[in-house]
Amino acid sequence: MLSPKKVKHRKQMKGRMKGKALRGSSISFGDYALKATQCGKMTAQQIEAARITISRTVKRGGKMWIRVFPDKPVTKKPAETRMGKGKGSPDSWVAPIKPGRILYEITGVEESLAIKALTLAGNKLPFQTKVITKSTTL
Amino acid sequence: MIQVDVTATVRTNFGKGAARSLRRAGQTPAIIYGPKSDTLALTLDTKIFTKTLLDLHRRNAVVGLDIKSDGGEEKRHVLIKEIQVDPILDTLKHADFYEISLDTPSVFKVPVKYKGKAAGVDLGGELITTLTEVSIKGNPLDIPDSIEVDIKSLNINDAIVCKDLNIPDNVTLLEDQDQVCVSVVVAHVLPESDDSEEEVE
Numbered sequence: 001m002l003s004p005k006k007v008k009h010r011k012q013m014k015g016r017m018k019g020k021a022l023r024g025s026s027i028s029f030g031d032y033a034l035k036a037t038q039c040g041k042m043t044a045q046q047i048e049a050a051r052i053t054i055s056r057t058v059k060r061g062g063k064m065w066i067r068v069f070p071d072k073p074v075t076k077k078p079a080e081t082r083m084g085k086g087k088g089s090p091d092s093w094v095a096p097i098k099p100g101r102i103l104y105e106i107t108g109v110e111e112s113l114a115i116k117a118l119t120l121a122g123n124k125l126p127f128q129t130k131v132i133t134k135s136t137t138l
Numbered sequence: 139m140i141q142v143d144v145t146a147t148v149r150t151n152f153g154k155g156a157a158r159s160l161r162r163a164g165q166t167p168a169i170i171y172g173p174k175s176d177t178l179a180l181t182l183d184t185k186i187f188t189k190t191l192l193d194l195h196r197r198n199a200v201v202g203l204d205i206k207s208d209g210g211e212e213k214r215h216v217l218i219k220e221i222q223v224d225p226i227l228d229t230l231k232h233a234d235f236y237e238i239s240l241d242t243p244s245v246f247k248v249p250v251k252y253k254g255k256a257a258g259v260d261l262g263g264e265l266i267t268t269l270t271e272v273s274i275k276g277n278p279l280d281i282p283d284s285i286e287v288d289i290k291s292l293n294i295n296d297a298i299v300c301k302d303l304n305i306p307d308n309v310t311l312l313e314d315q316d317q318v319c320v321s322v323v324v325a326h327v328l329p330e331s332d333d334s335e336e337e338v339e
Contacts (some may be wrong), residue, residue, distance in 0.1 A: 138223045138230060
């Protein structure tokens with residue numbers, strides 16, 4: 001699964017996701033893309049699950065780009081622990097997603113297959129997504 | 139260079155409230171400016187202009203803008219300087235036009251397209267593409283849409299430099315003449331792992 005090799009600080013504050021994705025909101029590499037239409041946190045497991053779905057649907061041929069990276073640590077306290085005693089230990093990595101963000105791009109496959117693969121990948125994610133094509137997007 | 143015609147109307151309502159009501163009515167706010175003219179606010183039909191932009195597909199194009207106002211109709215030649223798109227809906231929000239003169243030379247970025255498969259690649263070489271676009275100065279209508287280069291004859295250790303590009307006579311290439319555009323080099327092969335050493339370990 002994706003995770004940073006080295007970080008400056010092990011724990012981060014939770015933060016808020018407001019606004020729209022102004023960067024990373026247009027197709028840069030492929031012909032078809034999956035775009036988030038809501039905000040949410042995409043975990044490294046979800047990024048991997050969606051990637052596997054795309055590669056298994058497309059089977060062979062084509063090329064895929066993952067446009068998000070989980071660089072934010074999420075902490076968790078152990079089960080059955082009393083509150084207090086400081087922040088929990090790092091548990092997982094997430095990518096904060098704002099609406100409009102491109103998540104995956106693919107090329108080199110038929111349009112119907114690309115749309116099917118990206119739709120199935122979108123079903124794995126905790127927010128709403130849509131499939132866009134380069135030829136019909138500004 | 140491609141030429142397209144677009145119709146626009148002079149806009150008198152300003153501000154985000156007016157712009158939003160325009161967008162709801164199927165219009166897009168736009169602006170035109172240039173070195174020799176005053177800034178003018180415009181409105182465009184969103185559906186027609188979006189279709190035009192999709193046809194252009196981020197290529198260089200001279201837009202013939204027919205501007206309708208109370209005083210009559212005038213035609214100006216412009217370049218599309220910037221378009222703003224809603225990141226979620228992918229709809230057009232605003233457009234910037236830059237007025238140009240068709241007789242004044244300007245600098246444009248023109249894409250370089252490489253055609254064919256290099257002979258050196260079949261022999262085990264690696265194709266290295268250094269330049270994908272070049273700067274060309276000339277009158278807007280003389281600028282080519284793209285520059286095509288045939289790379290079929292490229293062998294290993296051969297290269298195509300900027301002075302080899304097929305540029306029209308009435309425009310000037312602003313790149314270094316000896317700048318390499320594309321080359322075929324000997325492919326780097328990773329050394330095979332020594333099995334005997336692994337067995338010893």
